[in-house]
Amino acid sequence: MSSAAESIDHDPRWRDSAWRSRLRRRLLQWFETNSRTLPWRQSRDPYRVWISEIMLQQTQVATVIPYFERFTESFPTVAELAAASEQEVLRHWEGLGYYRRARQMHAAAQKIVEEHDGEFPEQFADVLALPGIGRYTAGAILSISRDHRLPVVEANTLRLYSRLIGLRSPPTIAASQRVLWEFAESILPQRGSGHLNQAAMELGSLVCTPRSPTCDTCPLAAGCVAREMGLQESIPGKVKKIQYEDRREVAVVVCDQQRFLVRQCQPGERWAGLWDFPRCEVAGDADAMLVAADHLRDAFGQSIQPPQPLMRIKHGVTKYRIMLEVLSAKLAGEAQPISDPGTRWLTRTQIGKLPLSTTGRKIFKKL
DNA sequence: AAGTCGGGGAC
DNA sequence: GTCCCAGACTT
Known part of the structure; x- marks a missing residue:
């Protein structure tokens, strides 16, 4: 034809x-x-x-x-x-x-x-x-x-x-x-x-x-x-090998009384619509605790006490191989009003009912 | 045509 | 570890 x-x-x-x-x-x-x-x-x-x-x-x-x-x-x-x-x-x-x-x-x-x-x-x-x-x-x-x-x-x-x-x-x-x-x-x-x-x-x-x-x-x-x-093993041709990229991230469980800070991932972001704990990338070999504290102050206006390690989660998202350091920290002073849309202070019960990212769910189970 | 989007099963 | 999975959509 x-x-x-x-x-x-x-x-x-x-x-x-x-x-x-x-x-x-x-x-x-x-x-x-x-x-x-x-x-x-x-x-x-x-x-x-x-x-x-x-x-x-x-x-x-x-x-x-x-x-x-x-x-x-x-x-x-x-x-x-x-x-x-x-x-x-x-x-x-x-x-x-x-x-x-x-x-x-x-x-x-x-x-x-x-x-x-x-x-x-x-x-x-x-x-x-x-x-x-x-x-x-x-x-x-x-x-x-x-x-x-x-x-x-x-x-x-x-x-x-x-x-x-x-x-x-x-x-x-x-x-x-x-x-x-x-x-x-x-x-x-x-x-x-x-x-x-x-x-x-x-x-x-x-x-x-x-x-x-x-x-x-x-x-x-x-x-x-x-x-x-004799080509049954070589047909179809191999797909292009994925170039994985190693990446460090840090997530923080911030606790104030009985409530925790959680955030809904926004349209255009990874996991759009799902909820997750505050999280950000850790560049190079920076200190995860310092990065976490800065992130919470800059993005959400919250001051925290020195964070403690909670768990480490290795996971992949498409091309990224992520080593996630999970920290927990108590709030320093009063909870501040949050300007960032989609971020809330919620109780354990409320969080349990939300659609969480898989890592978010793993963290939640440790609380 | 290439990149992005998840997480787990199977080897 | 790597490869792969009853793809769609954007760039």
């Missing part, structure tokens, strides 16, 4: 419809006996499929399961999600990461109530127009819940399909993407696309794994180009 597709380094045998029919039949047959029982497969309610797809973005199945159960229990319908507060939604998302997903899903629920009468939209363009939903997620939701004939390319199918067609070009470049989406669409049946999409993802997840794929047990091994060429 397109000359761009021709210039990409892959085997064109998949353009033969008999080849694709064979693949389809073997894949579906394998799925019959190998599909996992997952909570979001209990029903085809588009709302529940939607929640599962958002939670599963860049997040493993085992991690999502308990979150999905709690979330759907608390917010059984679009209307109930839309009516909830963002804080309530974030509280259910706490620990899952990529919190923008939760904020956007909440906003999308309100949009569905306003513009679609509370019914999850049926048109691809309308679904794609919801915040937090891109081409993959829109295709997944509509194919699974409404049996629309829409392809999906995500981590599992990208790997599976790249190997099947022997795609040696980097999968990230535009021409590779075009071939992958075209292939994904070409193997869909007239009916049951959602089933086939899930089967492909399941095979990619359980058999066609990133390292040491178990080709011996793969129903598609016979027609797999990568397998034929």
Whole structure:
């Protein structure tokens, strides 16, 4: 078809419809006996499929399961999600990461109530127009819940399909993407696309794994180009290695009587919408205690007594490897009025109910 | 096309 | 330790 597709380094045998029919039949047959029982497969309610797809973005199945159960229990319908507060939604998302997903899903629920009468939209363009939903997620939701004939390319199918067609070009470049989406669409049946999409993802997840794929047990091994060429370990090409950056931060638990100073992370900041203890970066080998005291005076106008070490937490946020020094300190004198919006003096009970960053929650548990 | 956004599972 | 995960969105 397109000359761009021709210039990409892959085997064109998949353009033969008999080849694709064979693949389809073997894949579906394998799925019959190998599909996992997952909570979001209990029903085809588009709302529940939607929640599962958002939670599963860049997040493993085992991690999502308990979150999905709690979330759907608390917010059984679009209307109930839309009516909830963002804080309530974030509280259910706490620990899952990529919190923008939760904020956007909440906003999308309100949009569905306003513009679609509370019914999850049926048109691809309308679904794609919801915040937090891109081409993959829109295709997944509509194919699974409404049996629309829409392809999906995500981590599992990208790997599976790249190997099947022997795609040696980097999968990230535009021409590779075009071939992958075209292939994904070409193997869909007239009916049951959602089933086939899930089967492909399941095979990619359980058999066609990133390292040491178990080709011996793969129903598609016979027609797999990568397998034929012995390239199953090197296709798809490696993603660019992340350059981690070491970083020191300090957090302070400031106590005044029975209350603690906490702050809601603002839009544009890391963990926007979540609450955390006052925290800042510690440059170079500076003294964390001095940095902490300065930060509290400059940012919040509070004077503290000499801080004591409480705990150390090592954690990562995207490219940063953070060594967090957690200190505790009593207030020196009276609590001062706080100009910084989003910062409050709250009791232990009040803090416990807030959506906290994961490190914030770990600190809270030590109080 | 590259950077940002989290946290944990698996090896 | 490293790699990876049912991506979307911004720059």
